[in-house]
Amino acid sequence: MTDIPAGSFPTDKTQAAPATKVRGYWGSVWNRLRYDYVTLFCLGLITVIVLLAVFAPWLSPMDPERSSMANRLRPIGHAKFTLGTDEQGRDMLSRLLWGGRVSLLMGIVPVIFATLIGGTFGIIAGYYGGKVNMVIMRTMDVFFAFPSVLLAVAIAGSLGGGIGNQMITLTVVLIPPICRVAETATAQVRSLDFVDAARASGASTYSILTNHVLINVLSPVLVYSSTLVSISIILASGLSFLGLGVSPPTADWGLMLSTLRQSIYVQPLVAALPGLCILVTSIAFNLVSDGLRQAMDVKA
Amino acid sequence: MNEMRSPDLSQVEAQNEKPDAYVKVKDLQVRFVSREATVKAVNGVSFELKKGEVLCVIGESGSGKSVMMRSLMQLHPKKRTRITGEMKIGEHDIMTATDKQMSELRGSTVSMIFQEPMTALDPLYTIGDQIAETVMRHEKVDRDAGWKRALELLELVRVPSPERRLKAYPHELSGGLRQRAMIAVALSCRPSLLLADEPTTALDASVQIQVLVLLRKLQREMGMSMIFVTHDLGVAAQIADKVAVMYAGRIIEYGNARDVLMHPEHPYTRAMLSSTIKDQKKGAQLETIAGTPPDLRALPDGCSFAPRCRYAGPDCFETMPDEVTDGRGHMARCAKVNVVRGLLAFEPGIPAAPALA
């Protein structure tokens, strides 16, 4: 405490050392996340759900597609079928595990593709502005004009059923909102002084986009995309429910909900199971993205 | 430096009489608590302010000046803020006031103006709506009376063509007019205490003077007390009766505006004045204060300015010096300041190894 500072120039020795150690951006994000128990719990839950889906072939006690007329609509807690059976006597536990594979795939893969495509278009539109922005964003607006469910039904209807087509449908539906978020975030970053400083040093547009814009746009876009995972799962379930998604007898949470709906008066609990799975998964994804948003909101 | 002032006896008496202070703050401490650290923003601030007086709080960023003022209106998030001490405005005790009492106080008794009017004005309502709404809420009058008062207020703050401006939205006004509109909103219920948080800092010099002249005039006419936070000594000279200089959450010098600004005694105030650029010789090396303000998460023991003070001796690093006050009410919190013939005098002795190169 007794050292008396030397001159302020050329080296300022008294520049206050921070009490906390220096961490990078992602370090400080993790530090905030660490104390957010709700988000951590949901992250754990998602991990469990994903693991269950991945290891479904080894975990499921029976063949999910083998029906048995004798064992139709058994209740939950049955000696042989732990979670009961559906209207064709297939084991619910096995079907839920296998169905999770399809549903999670439908939740995650279209969001990844939509983020890549929509994000790229959004960043381009936001950075260049003017006519480029007009063309891209007006095109997005055309898709935006329809309610997402209606749009999904229309596209899926014209493409036909099947897992591949369903993924294309969902990707197309999810591109416009991501593009819009990326565009807004980019336009904001674009107007900041450090981008001008980079331009003043003679940097090419590509270099500015990858070095300066992308890292600043990434976190809002990622946060937004993570909220879309649950929407994508629900949309996929909706499509399957309407018969526009995967075709029976493949297990899928939405499809299971659809086919079990006639049995709701006979075995309400069993009929509610796929719905419960959709609900829990989508809530978990939503809460995680909420937590991410808070953790990434570093005032820098 | 002191020969110029002789102890003014009448003022000494006036000081002793102490006509009841309107604002009393005693040993105010404000701490912001987070998981990682506790920020000691205000560390024992005490002052009193009479009715109709203007106190300027001067300090650099991080000195706690705004934090101190905002706690007078309970504007800090309750969850993460620990406030201790006493705060009284008139007969109202701010420390114990409930949320409901506070929202009645805000606007009617205490009002606040900010640096950036766009954050204080609602972009979705016209200026007239915003003033009338405040008047209607606090004075329980009808809409017509509210609008009439709004018009009067815009005339009061000298907005040209006020009828037209009543129907304008904040974004349609220029910076200076917006600031006037915000002052009008703040004055709408005739507050007896106006808190001003750097209200002229973002303005051009030409507009800044207009706003300062206006504020001073309104303050006199309405007999308001005012606490004015600024980092600009020139602004303080324009408007202050009393000046308090804050450093690291403490008032380190206090007194009549003239005493503090023209005859500063605390080394920090002196250094701040001499590092302010004003008619220095072109190209000459400017005097600076070495280093940066202390980290409020880990304040040093002793005088918080000592690490940067060129006169600091070993004692300065050990205990926080006491306040030294002279007959004129000029106070400095420095171990090297004494009262000599009734006035504060800075007696550095032999300066230690000069801190500045």
Add this chain to the structure above:
Amino acid sequence: MTDVIETAPTSPDPRDRGGPAQPMLIVENIKKYFPIRAGLLNKKVAEVKAVDDISFYVLKGETLGIVGESGCGKSTLARLLMYLIEKDEGHLVLDGDPVGEKTGTSLDGLRRSLQMVFQDSYSSLNPRLPIEASIAYGPKVQGTREKAAKEQARALLEKVGLKAERFGQRYPHELSGGQKQRVNIARALALDPRLLILDEAVSALDKSVEAQVLNLLGDLKEQLNLTYIFISHDLHVVKYISDRVLVMYLGQVVEIGPVDDIYSNPMHPYTAALLACQLSMDPDERVESAPLAGDPPNPVNPPSGCRFHTRCPYVEDVCMSKMPSLGDTLRADPGEHLAACHMVHAGSGHSKAPNPDSRPLPLWQGETR
């Protein structure tokens, strides 16, 4: 009138091309109008004359101060000089070479010679990059190897008074305002420029920090042989740092001249009013009425004639109809003091204009030329 401009640097600069007498930068009739579009078809309904036909030069080694109220176009001018915004009309000549033309300097050449220090704000540094990377970015773009650029960045940090091993890996939000501004300066210096444009570079800083940064700028100018264009609204700071001062009002230059002449003997009433707006530290010297009424008028539809006539205390008929001329700033001697006001031009028709026969002016004491 003595020449206040310091003459060429003592040691010749290897980067010098035009010789010591050749101005560092000549700005010739530069213009920028921003269209205001509205309606469904984005039709142009008006334009903001942000920079309206401005000409001046900056000598090697001097500091040119640019002052004016917000909205006068001084920041637009800075961005035009940096080619961050495209100019509508005009030419730049950098050390004798016209910029962006076939025979002259390329844009890249300009960028290496001309850099800008932005106002300290949350947006002046990329919040997601360690400051070392921010500084090294420019040289890397210009082809310096990653490792060399990093080393150069660390050397620059030391040069602006920040310990590289302690600060290099920090992020902007972990620095104070003054420290960030030092980093901004280091980034601008990374390409070894000859002319720095400082756009309100110290305006947002606390007073004691401002003094530190100004000292740093003074030392760097000497060490690195720099020329400054210093843009600020703070007249005290401009007076301290500048050799010559240019006063802008609504996109035009209203007065230009050596700093001491302008401050002791302002010829344009706007300059005089700006100077009167400086606050005294003495509580006994309070301003009782504002020297300049009203806000600066909207640059969308500037007043006819002299743009200042709406706020000028000496306004006469001629001011409303005829725009006063500043004179040829490019041919003028650096020591010359020019003002665009009818009151200083003999025979302009203003009652206070000097009689063509008798020289001394009635309004501003002392001679002007």
